[in-house]
Amino acid sequence: MNRKKIALVTGGSRGLGKDMAINLAKKGLDVVITYNSNKEAAEGTVNEIKSHGGHGLALQLDSRDVASFSNFKNELIKQLNDELDTSTFDFLINNAGFGYNGSVSETTEEAFDDLMNVHFKGVYFLTQVLLNTLNDGGGIVNISSGLARFSFPGYSAYACMKGAIEVYTRYLAKELGERKIKANTVAPGAINTDFNKDRFEQAPQIVDMIASLTALGRVGESEDIGSVVAFLCTDEAAWINAQRIEASGGMFV
Numbered sequence: 001m002n003r004k005k006i007a008l009v010t011g012g013s014r015g016l017g018k019d020m021a022i023n024l025a026k027k028g029l030d031v032v033i034t035y036n037s038n039k040e041a042a043e044g045t046v047n048e049i050k051s052h053g054g055h056g057l058a059l060q061l062d063s064r065d066v067a068s069f070s071n072f073k074n075e076l077i078k079q080l081n082d083e084l085d086t087s088t089f090d091f092l093i094n095n096a097g098f099g100y101n102g103s104v105s106e107t108t109e110e111a112f113d114d115l116m117n118v119h120f121k122g123v124y125f126l127t128q129v130l131l132n133t134l135n136d137g138g139g140i141v142n143i144s145s146g147l148a149r150f151s152f153p154g155y156s157a158y159a160c161m162k163g164a165i166e167v168y169t170r171y172l173a174k175e176l177g178e179r180k181i182k183a184n185t186v187a188p189g190a191i192n193t194d195f196n197k198d199r200f201e202q203a204p205q206i207v208d209m210i211a212s213l214t215a216l217g218r219v220g221e222s223e224d225i226g227s228v229v230a231f232l233c234t235d236e237a238a239w240i241n242a243q244r245i246e247a248s249g250g251m252f253v
Helices: 013-027 041-049 068-082 111-135 156-179 197-202 205-213 223-231
Strands: 006-009 030-035 056-060 089-094 132-144 181-189 244-247
Touching: 006 013, 006 068, 013 030, 013 041, 013 089, 013 223, 030 068, 041 056, 041 089, 041 181, 068 111, 089 111, 111 132, 111 156, 132 156, 156 181, 181 223, 223 244
Parallel strands: 006 030, 006 089, 030 056, 089 132, 132 181, 181 244
Antiparallel strands: none
């Protein structure tokens, strides 16, 4: 009997990451999620994973703190051994992140560095640290943004990090190909999650504007993204590699 495959989703306690974790469980995977500070929300996600037949684990991780990644890896291996009788996993989904809005003239160095540490540097080095615990034939899914293709004022710093992630993903696909590890990027458009909640509530006209710019005529929801990520972690997606898949409902087409 083949063992169930295991996915690790960073930032899986809420929003898009939560929906990714649940959809992965629905596809028959066991799922490890990370959370930064909200342990209660993470435990809630684990319970939902279990309700869909998957084994769920939640581990604390600060994606800004590169120095902590080795300790995180050790704890991950310990938990995998204790709970699932293995020391490796199959799919890494680099999802953890936060939003930031500020014009080029307003963006501070501190804000820029914070975005860099979470959205690019953290992704780069967490992936590096975990490479020898990722099974051959597995995969990496990095979360980008539609903002790496189209532009909205106020998102230059955030979008630059996502552009870097897209380049990084192609290099991962090239360098890990000999291990049959695939690497792809999923780029959501504007999504109605807690990521954008405050902005949408403050200016509801933005929702109507985004809908008018989208071929399918609405703003995206979490469930529009999680199923795409889960698909990339199945055998049906075995020949998809080094691709940027935009899930935006057709923004600016």
